[in-house]
Amino acid sequence: MEVDTLQDAQETKNGGNDFKENGSLDPVVYQLVRVEGDGTLVPPTEDEVLQIEQFLDDKVDLPSIDDVGNVEDFFTNDCMLLKEPDFEEGYSELETNGEIHTQQFDADLEVDRLKPSVDSLDIPSKCTVDHDHKPDKLNTEQGDNNIVHQDNASTETPKSTVLNDSCSAEKEKTDACSRSVNNSSTGPSVSGVTSSVPDFSILRGEVCLDNLTIRELQEAFRATFGRETTVKDKLWLKRRITMGLTNSCDVQSSGCVVKDYKIVCKDAKHELPTIEGIPKAEVEATSLVRYQVLGPGNERDTPSCSYYRSEDQQRSSNRLKGVSTDNDESEGTLQDEQGAAKRLRKPTKRYIEELSDTETLGSTGKLSSPGKMAAHGEVLLRQRVTPLQEVDSLSITYPTRKDTFGGFSVHVPYASRMRRGRPRRNFISFLDDDPPVECPEVQMAVETMSGKDGEHVNHVNSAVEVPLMKNTEKKGGHIETAEKKGGHIETADNKEIHSIEADDICRSDAKTKTKRGFKRKHHRAWTLSEVLKLVDGVAQFGPGKWSEIRRLSFASYSYRTSVDLKDKWRNLIRASQTQLSPENDGVCPRKSNPSIIPVPPAILLRVKELAELQSQAGNLAAAIKFSGQSSKVAQGRGSSGFL
DNA sequence: CTTAGGG
DNA sequence: CCCTAAG
Numbered sequence: 267m268e269v270d271t272l273q274d275a276q277e278t279k280n281g282g283n284d285f286k287e288n289g290s291l292d293p294v295v296y297q298l299v300r301v302e303g304d305g306t307l308v309p310p311t312e313d314e315v316l317q318i319e320q321f322l323d324d325k326v327d328l329p330s331i332d333d334v335g336n337v338e339d340f341f342t343n344d345c346m347l348l349k350e351p352d353f354e355e356g357y358s359e360l361e362t363n364g365e366i367h368t369q370q371f372d373a374d375l376e377v378d379r380l381k382p383s384v385d386s387l388d389i390p391s392k393c394t395v396d397h398d399h400k401p402d403k404l405n406t407e408q409g410d411n412n413i414v415h416q417d418n419a420s421t422e423t424p425k426s427t428v429l430n431d432s433c434s435a436e437k438e439k440t441d442a443c444s445r446s447v448n449n450s451s452t453g454p455s456v457s458g459v460t461s462s463v464p465d466f467s468i469l470r471g472e473v474c475l476d477n478l479t480i481r482e483l484q485e486a487f488r489a490t491f492g493r494e495t496t497v498k499d500k501l502w503l504k505r506r507i508t509m510g511l512t513n514s515c516d517v518q519s520s521g522c523v524v525k526d527y528k529i530v531c532k533d534a535k536h537e538l539p540t541i542e543g544i545p546k547a548e549v550e551a552t553s554l555v556r557y558q559v560l561g562p563g564n565e566r567d568t569p570s571c572s573y574y575r576s577e578d579q580q581r582s583s584n585r586l587k588g589v590s591t592d593n594d595e596s597e598g599t600l601q602d603e604q605g606a607a608k609r610l611r612k613p614t615k616r617y618i619e620e621l622s623d624t625e626t627l628g629s630t631g632k633l634s635s636p637g638k639m640a641a642h643g644e645v646l647l648r649q650r651v652t653p654l655q656e657v658d659s660l661s662i663t664y665p666t667r668k669d670t671f672g673g674f675s676v677h678v679p680y681a682s683r684m685r686r687g688r689p690r691r692n693f694i695s696f697l698d699d700d701p702p703v704e705c706p707e708v709q710m711a712v713e714t715m716s717g718k719d720g721e722h723v724n725h726v727n728s729a730v731e732v733p734l735m736k737n738t739e740k741k742g743g744h745i746e747t748a749e750k751k752g753g754h755i756e757t758a759d760n761k762e763i764h765s766i767e768a769d770d771i772c773r774s775d776a777k778t779k780t781k782r783g784f785k786r787k788h789h790r791a792w793t794l795s796e797v798l799k800l801v802d803g804v805a806q807f808g809p810g811k812w813s814e815i816r817r818l819s820f821a822s823y824s825y826r827t828s829v830d831l832k833d834k835w836r837n838l839i840r841a842s843q844t845q846l847s848p849e850n851d852g853v854c855p856r857k858s859n860p861s862i863i864p865v866p867p868a869i870l871l872r873v874k875e876l877a878e879l880q881s882q883a884g885n886l887a888a889a890i891k892f893s894g895q896s897s898k899v900a901q902g903r904g905s906s907g908f909l
Numbered sequence: 910c911t912t913a914g915g916g
Numbered sequence: 917c918c919c920t921a922a923g
Contacts, residue, residue, distance in 0.1 A: 787917060813911055828911065833917070836914085 790825060792834055797865060799823075800831055800838070801872050809835065809876070835873075841865060842874035 803815030812828035
């Protein structure tokens, strides 16, 4: 398994209010999209993006090389997990995944008009059965409805006769689906899928996929996944089907017979290591542990579930489940604890498919698709609109953007882009402004990737150039984290230097942009050297001469404006007073925040002295104004040299 | 444009 | 950092 697999397996996520703490996400990647009234997809607003950024935090970690192994491990186990008790549930849950999100849209946006797009976006079989069955429950008008579906699906299918039941369930779903499709006026009907019922008999008993024709395989695929596939690749189909039936990722591309959802290798005649043999409890435990690894989001229940369902709702839905209550119970518990523990999410069926896809395609794991990330906005949208069948048959590359974390250049999902400016209010402007938005990223790359170049100009000390605050870039907490994880405190020098150019671009860009700080100036932590320069500058030119100081001492730091200097100085003074004078037991007020490297007391001392000078200067201005002296005065123990 | 201050 | 009011 490769990192890219994870990223490729994107899920449709809608904007709106569903991004909150609990909005658990796939361990994979989400693509934030908003469905417009007419069914078209639109990039998320920055606000929306922001809302999920925190989740992506964990996600971002995934691709990190170190985690790959774990991830793989995880999926393997998880696959097995699905198999056992709630096989069905696993499935329906997984399948409903996309739908759920989309459905939430119904609440957020215009309900009726969305249906079509929903259908077109998602797997046919995903259509809501429950609208028919449990009209009373959650699926009223609130965004909570979605949950029931999967629950029902799982509930209504006794475990014993898994296959057949699942078939019927699927059938129902399909029917319901077609209904809803038909009901909706404009909906692009799902090609044929809804018209006929898959031939589930094909999956009955011992299935030897090798003996099936492509058509049969496709049928089997449909019976397995509840949707059609246009893929004609036998190998691919076989793998998919096998995986689907066995719920295992570990499937050989051929020579396997599926019997009772277990893989039986023709040749080896032995079952692949599935959940069999592993104590249920152990498995469960495993899952628990794993769940904690991945993300705040959780998953046994679909994201929306955990978030949208109130406690009561959850209970009621649990009741609905009936059969699989015990499992649900634990799930519920898990959910309750999810806040504290990170858990992994079951790989979605789609993920599984994607997985095999990449494998089949001989993917060695290109980390993503750099080439296609160009116009993410649009490209991405189109992709989402494409019928799923096609989506998984093609080697879709999902839009990502390159970003740098802790020195690693990785592609992160489009949605995880950091917000740079003030929230954008409308999509149009969002799109229009896209280029500039990219700037920070570029900068990041430049900063972290390239080695230091030029700018040794009047550089006094490049030694201590560590940002005073480690969370240099990106205000958002999570990126910060990512950076830390990257683990290196690069010499700020690097940072500064490279940032300069990029930032300049950015700034000019921002400034040219629509007035009112559409973009907030990229936050740059003040480095020690900068502070020193500032202090020196103040000492030399006197306080208030910001423009001068900037011109002379900060010639190389084009991103520091005189105002910045002024602000910083103000802060320094504050710090010196707070942190120094009351003889604070050496504990800085901002203590316990490891990410903040306090300004060395030595400097603060100077600041303080200068500050005192200033205040006194108020009365005896003349003394300081004669710069020549003032600097000396300042450097020489302040008040002493003073008249 | 530069400063000073408040936010 | 941003924004504004004042020189």
